[in-house]
Amino acid sequence: VDWKDRRMWPTVLPIMLVTFPAAAQYYFWEHFRLPIGATFLCLALLVGEWLDRYINFWGWTYYPINLVWPTSLIPQALFLDIVLLLSKSFIITAIVGSMGFSLLLYPNNWVILAGFHQPTEQYGQLMTMADVIGFHYVRTSMPEYIRIIERGTMRTF
Numbered sequence: 664v665d666w667k668d669r670r671m672w673p674t675v676l677p678i679m680l681v682t683f684p685a686a687a688q689y690y691f692w693e694h695f696r697l698p699i700g701a702t703f704l705c706l707a708l709l710v711g712e713w714l715d716r717y718i719n720f721w722g723w724t725y726y727p728i729n730l731v732w733p734t735s736l737i738p739q740a741l742f743l744d745i746v747l748l749l750s751k752s753f754i755i756t757a758i759v760g761s762m763g764f765s766l767l768l769y770p771n772n773w774v775i776l777a778g779f780h781q782p783t784e785q786y787g788q789l790m791t792m793a794d795v796i797g798f799h800y801v802r803t804s805m806p807e808y809i810r811i812i813e814r815g816t817m818r819t820f
Contacts, residue, residue, distance in 0.1 A: 664730045664779050664793050676734065677765035683708070684740055685761070688747060698748040701764075705740035709733060730796060738771045739764045 684701035691700030712733035720726040746760035747753075779793040790798075 664776070664796055672734075673769040677739070677768040680736070681743075681761045681764045684736075684743055684764070685757070688743065688756070689753070692747060692753075698744045701740040701743040701747075702737065705736040709736065726800065730800065732775070734768070735772050735775065736768075739767045742767055 684704050687704035688698070688700035691697045691703065716731050716733060717728060720731045721728045742763045743756065743760040746763065747756045750756060750759070776793075779791065779796070781792050782789055783792060783795060784790075785795050785798070
């Protein structure tokens, strides 16, 4: 929860992530004429991410599973596929679809993250709930002396 509001998550992640749904979209469109490639790939990625979260976070370290959900990508993938379906053009899909894919990431996940932006006072400092979670649940393989809490940007180790 606490790392998802960093500066790189809403900017770098969608730019890097749009390449895989675009490749799947090309394959499904060229071979089957089905505009479902991005949605299919994001659903498969979501299943793999949930398996990874459950096995690694809960199975190995008993980290609370409700704090480590993957990024929701289905609305972005649907938008990408709808742009291809309506335009039938890879150029328009690359311009309009990828822009919408990137711009929809943060508003789509904001609903999930909004509850963790609630302010709370802990140890005499004003923090968000996500900061408190990152402070109390220290991740594995992270030494105590590397423990960093950055106020305002929600970066914790």
